[in-house]
Amino acid sequence: MTEPIRSPERPRVALFELASCAGCQLQILNCEDELLDLLQLVEFVYFKEAMTETSDSYELALIEGAVTRESDEEKLRHIREKAALVVTIGSCAYPVGVPGLKNAHDPVEVGSLVYGEDAGFFPTIEAKPVDAVIPVDLHILGCPIHKDDFMRVLTALLIGKNPPVPTHAVCVECRLKENVCAFDRGLVCLGPITRAGCGALCPSYGSRCFGCRGLCDDPNVASMEALLEEKGKTAEEIMAEYGLYNGYYSRRDGGLKAKVAR
Amino acid sequence: MVNTQTTPHGRLKQSPFLPDMAEIVRKERLNPTETLYVLRLTDGAELGHAPGQFVEVSVFGVGEAPFSISSSPTRGGEFELCIRRVGDVTTAMERLGIGAKLGVRGPLGRGFPLDVMRGNDVLIIAGGLGIVPLRSLIGTVIDERADFAEVTILYGCKSPAEMLFKDEIAAWEAREDIDFRVTTDIADPSWKGNVGPVTTLFRRLTVNPKTTVPVMVGPPVMFKHVVKQVLAVGIPEDRIILSLERRMKCGIGECGHCQINGVYVCQDGPVFTYAELKRLEEAML
Amino acid sequence: MIDRVVAKTDLIRSIDRLAHEQSVFAPVANGPQFSFKVISSAEEVAEGYLPTALPPSKHLLPPREALLRFAWHDELAVEPVIEATETVAFGLRPCDLHALELLDAIFVDDKDDGHYRARREAAFFVGIECLEPCDDHCFCESMGSLRADSGFDVLLTDLGDTYYVRVESTKGRDFVLAVDGAHEAVYEDRTRLRKAHEGRDAAFTPRLDVAMEHLPALLAESSDSLLWDVLGEKCLSCGACTNVCPTCYCFDVRDELNLDMKSGERVRTWDSCQLEEFAMVGTGESFRKPREMRVKHRFNRKGRYIFERYGRMGCVGCGRCARACLVDIDPVEVFNQLKGRPVER
Ligand SMILES: Cc1cc2nc3c(=O)[nH]c(=O)nc-3n(C[C@H](O)[C@H](O)[C@H](O)COP(=O)(O)OP(=O)(O)OC[C@H]3O[C@@H](n4cnc5c(N)ncnc54)[C@H](O)[C@@H]3O)c2cc1C
Ligand code: SF4
Ligand code: SF4
Ligand code: SF4
Ligand code: SF4
Ligand code: SF4
Ligand code: FES
Numbered sequence: 001m002t003e004p005i006r007s008p009e010r011p012r013v014a015l016f017e018l019a020s021c022a023g024c025q026l027q028i029l030n031c032e033d034e035l036l037d038l039l040q041l042v043e044f045v046y047f048k049e050a051m052t053e054t055s056d057s058y059e060l061a062l063i064e065g066a067v068t069r070e071s072d073e074e075k076l077r078h079i080r081e082k083a084a085l086v087v088t089i090g091s092c093a094y095p096v097g098v099p100g101l102k103n104a105h106d107p108v109e110v111g112s113l114v115y116g117e118d119a120g121f122f123p124t125i126e127a128k129p130v131d132a133v134i135p136v137d138l139h140i141l142g143c144p145i146h147k148d149d150f151m152r153v154l155t156a157l158l159i160g161k162n163p164p165v166p167t168h169a170v171c172v173e174c175r176l177k178e179n180v181c182a183f184d185r186g187l188v189c190l191g192p193i194t195r196a197g198c199g200a201l202c203p204s205y206g207s208r209c210f211g212c213r214g215l216c217d218d219p220n221v222a223s224m225e226a227l228l229e230e231k232g233k234t235a236e237e238i239m240a241e242y243g244l245y246n247g248y249y250s251r252r253d254g255g256l257k258a259k260v261a262r
Numbered sequence: 263m264v265n266t267q268t269t270p271h272g273r274l275k276q277s278p279f280l281p282d283m284a285e286i287v288r289k290e291r292l293n294p295t296e297t298l299y300v301l302r303l304t305d306g307a308e309l310g311h312a313p314g315q316f317v318e319v320s321v322f323g324v325g326e327a328p329f330s331i332s333s334s335p336t337r338g339g340e341f342e343l344c345i346r347r348v349g350d351v352t353t354a355m356e357r358l359g360i361g362a363k364l365g366v367r368g369p370l371g372r373g374f375p376l377d378v379m380r381g382n383d384v385l386i387i388a389g390g391l392g393i394v395p396l397r398s399l400i401g402t403v404i405d406e407r408a409d410f411a412e413v414t415i416l417y418g419c420k421s422p423a424e425m426l427f428k429d430e431i432a433a434w435e436a437r438e439d440i441d442f443r444v445t446t447d448i449a450d451p452s453w454k455g456n457v458g459p460v461t462t463l464f465r466r467l468t469v470n471p472k473t474t475v476p477v478m479v480g481p482p483v484m485f486k487h488v489v490k491q492v493l494a495v496g497i498p499e500d501r502i503i504l505s506l507e508r509r510m511k512c513g514i515g516e517c518g519h520c521q522i523n524g525v526y527v528c529q530d531g532p533v534f535t536y537a538e539l540k541r542l543e544e545a546m547l
Numbered sequence: 548m549i550d551r552v553v554a555k556t557d558l559i560r561s562i563d564r565l566a567h568e569q570s571v572f573a574p575v576a577n578g579p580q581f582s583f584k585v586i587s588s589a590e591e592v593a594e595g596y597l598p599t600a601l602p603p604s605k606h607l608l609p610p611r612e613a614l615l616r617f618a619w620h621d622e623l624a625v626e627p628v629i630e631a632t633e634t635v636a637f638g639l640r641p642c643d644l645h646a647l648e649l650l651d652a653i654f655v656d657d658k659d660d661g662h663y664r665a666r667r668e669a670a671f672f673v674g675i676e677c678l679e680p681c682d683d684h685c686f687c688e689s690m691g692s693l694r695a696d697s698g699f700d701v702l703l704t705d706l707g708d709t710y711y712v713r714v715e716s717t718k719g720r721d722f723v724l725a726v727d728g729a730h731e732a733v734y735e736d737r738t739r740l741r742k743a744h745e746g747r748d749a750a751f752t753p754r755l756d757v758a759m760e761h762l763p764a765l766l767a768e769s770s771d772s773l774l775w776d777v778l779g780e781k782c783l784s785c786g787a788c789t790n791v792c793p794t795c796y797c798f799d800v801r802d803e804l805n806l807d808m809k810s811g812e813r814v815r816t817w818d819s820c821q822l823e824e825f826a827m828v829g830t831g832e833s834f835r836k837p838r839e840m841r842v843k844h845r846f847n848r849k850g851r852y853i854f855e856r857y858g859r860m861g862c863v864g865c866g867r868c869a870r871a872c873l874v875d876i877d878p879v880e881v882f883n884q885l886k887g888r889p890v891e892r
Contacts, residue, residue: 037806155804160357161324161350164801167824171785175871176610176817178582178600183873192783192873218823220783220838227783227873276661277627279614279800279813322617322625323804323811348829363623509828511800511818516658518797518820521844522834524852543770544834544844 011158012043014058016079018065018072019127023144024090025064031147038151041158059084060157062140066092067128080134085157088136089150091143094129095214096248129248138163141213142198143245149197166196167217170209174200182208188231190241193219193256211245221257278514281320281365282307286358287340292426296391297356298332299343301364309341309366313398314373314505314533318513319343319351320365321358327351328510328528331369332394334401344394344426370513371532374399374477374503383412383473387488389460389480390419393426395505395532396479400434407439411473414441418460418484422446422453461487471496477503485547489536502536506545548714550732551723555708561726563589565635572606573637574599583636592638597681598865602793603636603643604650607666610817614662614800618810628812629661631669635722639674642685642865644699645692646793647672649859653796657857671718674699678743679750684866686879688751691759692863704743711740754879756886759860762850769885770843777890778881779839781874786819788868788876789845794853794861795819820844846881 015025031038038044045058061083067073080086091097130136140153156163166172170191174181182189182203190211191203202209215221228238242250250256288300303309309317311331320326327349333342347353358364384403388396396415403410415434419425425444434442443463445456456463460480469476469492476492478485485504492502508520508527515529523542525531530538539545553561565571566586574596575584581596583603601610613628639647654663674695677687687693695702700719704711711732712723723729732740757765789795799818804811818825821841826834835841853861862878869877884890 034806041808151806155806155808158808159323159804160353168819168822169783169785171783171787172790172819172822175787175790176601178577178580180578180580181871181873184579192785218784218838220781223781223783223874226781276659277614277629278658278660279662279815280625280627283623283625320813322623322813323802323808325802326800326813352829365625507828508834509826511798514658516653516660516796516798517800517815517818519799519818519825521820521852523847524855544840546834 010041010043011060012045012058013060013062014045014079014083015062015064016075018063018075018093018130019068020065020090020092022064024092024142027144027147028089028150031151034147034151038154042154058082061086063088063093063130064090066096067130067133073133076130076134085137086130086134087138087140087153088130089140089145091141091212091214091245094131094136094139094141095211095246096127096129097143097212097245127248132248138165139214141195143212146198168196169216169219170194170196170198170200170203170213172196173198174203174209177204179203183231188228188233188241190224192227193221193224211242214246215249215256219256221255278516279367279512281318281326281367284364284366286360286362286364289358289360292344293424295347296426297345297347299345299355300340301343301366302340303366304363308338309335309369311335311341311369311398312373313376313402314395315369315371316395316513316532317343317366317368317370318510319355320367321351321354322365324354325351326365326367328370328513330395330398330505330532332397334398334405336402336405344391344397346391367513371528372530374505374533375535376402378501378503379403379475379477380409381411382475383470384410384414385467385469385474385476385492386413386415387460387464387476387478387480387484388415388417389478389484390424391426392479392481392484392505393417393419394479396477397427397430399477404434404437404440412441413439414467414469415443416460416463416467417442417444418446418463418480419444420447422450459487460484461491464488464491469495469497471498475501475503479505482546489547493536499537499540500535504534504536504539504547505532506534506539507532548716548720550714550736551712551726551729552706552709552732552736553712553723553726553729555710557727557729558703558710559589559592562592562635562637570632570634571637572603572634585634596638598640598642598685598793598867598870600867601791602646602865602867603639604647604793604796606634606636607647607650607663607670608654608796608798608817611814612662612816613812613814615813616810617813620809627661629665631665633669633671634666635671635673637673639672639699640681640865641674641677641695642687642690642692642863643793644672644674644695645687645690645859645863646865648698649794649853649857649861649863650796651698652857652859671722672699672701673722674702676702676704676743676747678705678747682866682870684869684877684879685864686754686866687864689753689755689759689879690860690862690864692860692865693747693751704740706736706739706743711736711743756883756888762860762882763854765882765885766847766851772885774881774884774890775839775843778842778876779837782821782838782842782876783874784821784823784838784841785873786821787871787873789819789821790817791867791871792849792862793865793867794849794863797825820848842876846878849878850882 061079088094153163173196187208189208191209194209194211195213195216283304284301287302290298316328316330318326318328329343332344445463449457478488506527510528511517511519513528515526520527522544570585573586573592574581575591576593581593581599583599617625654660700716702713714720797818798815800815802813849862
């Protein structure tokens with residue numbers, strides 16, 4: 001009777017990639033020191049593409065990237081059926097980061113800009129977060145994710161504990177770092193409504209929060225917008241501000257406020 | 263258990279967070295979600311609790327959570343917890359086997375005011391999991407039955423399947439010196455007893471407001487209704503006893519989580535009189 | 548004990564020496580802000596600083612602190628983590644000294660929390676008096692914490708090129724005797740001190756419309772005030788106000804398991820009553836869900852609950868929360884509006 005909390009099996013983990021830069025996978029591969037430990041805890045089955053044969057068997061599916069093609073949606077539904085747990089990694093998968101930027105533009109225009117004459121062969125749809133297609137158990141957030149975050153989630157899942165996901169805003173971590181607030185540096189910042197967990201990375205390096213981790217649990221979006229307006233931002237500028245990472249939800253009816261109400 | 267450490271100043275220091283060690287002696291699944299744990303301190307000491315007090319239980323690596331002590335101190339030696347699976351600690355506990363080690367801090371908090379009850383009529387009202395701490399009180403009342411006048415127990419649960427401690431309940435029901443009544447919100451085909459909320463049982467009682475001490479533990483909605491009923495029959499506010507539940511992290515009045523207005527549930531409670539709570543809007547009574 | 552007078556340059560040299568020998572915790576500039584840090588030379592110390600971004604309580608009650616260490620070897624082993632380094636905290640303002648005394652009353656006198664107490668006993672406090680208001684947000688005078696009478700080993704008063712040093716402990720005496728040229732305060736020094744205090748008393752004017760003693764009653768009768776709804780609408784629940792507050796001490800406790808899955812720590816971390824999760828139970832119900840309830844709770848702790856329990860005010864008027872709040876929720880405004888000043892929406 002030692003170490004009573006861990007289940008004896010080594011769960012199988014599969015990784016899938018949708019539209020993304022693969023930067024988050026790189027973060028996992030960068031867990032050099034921890035990787036050896038990690039491989040004792042889980043069995044890693046790396047898939048670049050979703051397989052449809054019956055051989056694909058895994059308990060935990062990690063999904064990187066945003067949904068940008070009809071075929072992605074099928075792929076996701078298949079994964080959801082196979083996996084006990086679906087966990088997204090990175091801002092592309094949720095709340096849709098860089099791949100979502102194109103949403104603000106006409107899809108035909110985007111298509112011909114990227115693929116020129118061949119645009120017709122690459123049908124793309126509006127970039128969506130994974131949870132707009134299938135239920136997701138957990139989002140590991142960030143652009144890119146932080147390896148410590150990834151390891152913490154994995155160990156928690158292994159001992160059957162709810163992974164520690166902060167519910168509060170980036171400001172909490174930012175103040176603990178004694179950063180000079182972006183608002184006191186003449187900038188605006190989405191920290192007050194963005195989910196913590198990054199250690200207020202961007203403000204700590206003299207920048208500001210762009211909202212890459214999506215909304216926190218209890219954001220006061222109305223007050224945030226009033227604050228941005230007070231700082232001289234127009235309604236369009238506020239939308240552009242959200243658009244960087246929270247575009248998918250802020251462009252729906254009612255904007256981010258409606259997302260909160262849901 | 264070594265509970266102290268030497269500091270640079272050479273003095274002995276205590277950590278209020280260092281638990282004693284206990285082991286699981288026995289485990290019994292009562293329900294799909296509720297399990298009874300019989301624990302013993304590994305150093306052989308008695309827990310030394312009063313009915314209504316609680317302990318903070320540690321599953322190391324997972325966390326710590328507060329649970330009422332369900333057994334009566336009059337039964338000595340081992341002590342019992344009845345735990346519903348809801349989250350990290352409670353789920354981890356279900357996976358532990360006999361002999362597994364847990365941390366236990368306590369007993370903590372203020373228990374039921376036995377001195378107020380002695381010589382008086384005791385009216386125990388339990389809703390759902392509220393039976394868990396009240397079972398400790400019931401055990402004490404039974405073992406020291408001569409100290410109390412009339413003893414009435416009302417127990418309400420959602421469905422017959424959710425009823426806890428069925429064997430003991432049968433024994434309480436069989437006793438001549440206790441008026442025990444049980445009801446469920448929804449019946450199933452096997453159920454022959456009362457149906458309806460616990461307030462329906464109360465309505466059928468005749469209570470003497472001068473000598474009755476009502477003691478209630480249950481969900482917030484139950485408090486709302488039952489408090490109204492016992493006030494209506496004329497029982498004074500400072501003799502209405504209830505036990506509350508809030509999020510807890512320290513159990514010793516430090517962390518702030520369990521606060522109800524200016525009151526710490528962990529330290530000033532969990533047992534209160536209605537008089538102490540009625541002006542506290544956050545008590546939600 | 549005998550008060551002394553030291554030349555500023557001599558004291559700074561003494562601090563510099565200490566900083567090379569042991570841990571010295573002092574205010575350091577960070578852009579327009581200041582932070583308490585362990586310094587390596589006296590040059591880093593900021594003079595005439597505004598209340599620091601985080602309060603000095605972070606030394607006694609760190610934002611993250613291990614309480615226990617546990618490991619499974621052959622058996623489960625659990626041990627408390629009680630660690631303290633002898634530290635000189637230099638340049639504590641009166642407001643912060645008052646706040647630290649409150650924390651002592653709670654963590655030492657009432658709870659006897661060994662983790663806190665070990666650090667408190669290994670700490671040496673050098674206070675420094677304020678002779679003029681630090682900025683528009685401070686209201687220490689109204690909260691009775693402009694004048695520090697205890698809670699320090701020595702207290703400095705700036706008399707131009709010298710400091711008047713009030714000595715309150717034997718450790719304090721040793722500290723001041725180690726400063727070159729320290730001499731006993733004589734009649735003229737005391738006169739200069741009195742002048743400095745008179746100047747201070749003239750420079751600080753009351754900012755609250757309500758006497759501090761009446762705050763608990765004011766808050767008790769303001770439970771239904773519409774002001775809470777107004778504040779609840781504005782508040783971002785960002786937790787800045789509680790993080791920066793020198794009297795805030797609420798914490799979370801959780802276990803962190805190492806990757807070997809065989810060892811770990813139980814840690815306590817700062818928490819905030821302004822966050823929705825603070826009063827949430829396992830079943831998902833939060834006992835203080837509406838934002839206005841959370842704002843109301845904070846101000847009641849500051850002006851009422853702490854006082855009722857510990858006999859000391861839970862707010863020392865340092866103004867940090869007002870400086871940090873992005874939507875201008877300021878305790879001076881809040882208390883004055885409860886007292887009857889009009890509320891601007
Ligand atoms: C005085 C008291 C007596 C209790 N007695 C019992 C009992 O006899 N049987 C029983 O099944 N349950 C009891 N509870 C409720 C029990 O404490 C929670 O169900 C338990 O904390 C959930 O822990 P978890 O880690 O499984 O859940 P999670 O949701 O993972 O919670 C994480 C942590 O939050 C805190 N927390 C969450 N919910 C509660 C809560 N309801 N109360 C206090 N802290 C909470 C705990 O520190 C917990 O470890 C009691 C609560 C209190 C305050
Ligand atoms: S910089 Fe941004 S995250 Fe940091 S405190 Fe200011 S608003 Fe919050
Ligand atoms: S500060 Fe904001 S944008 Fe930067 S990493 Fe954190 S959440 Fe993302
Ligand atoms: S700092 Fe201001 S906005 Fe943030 S939680 Fe405090 S009162 Fe609310
Ligand atoms: S409430 Fe505000 S002014 Fe009062 S002590 Fe805390 S931070 Fe300072
Ligand atoms: S609030 Fe008062 S005591 Fe504190 S630094 Fe400002 S002036 Fe000094
Ligand atoms: S549980 Fe920490 S104060 Fe009550």
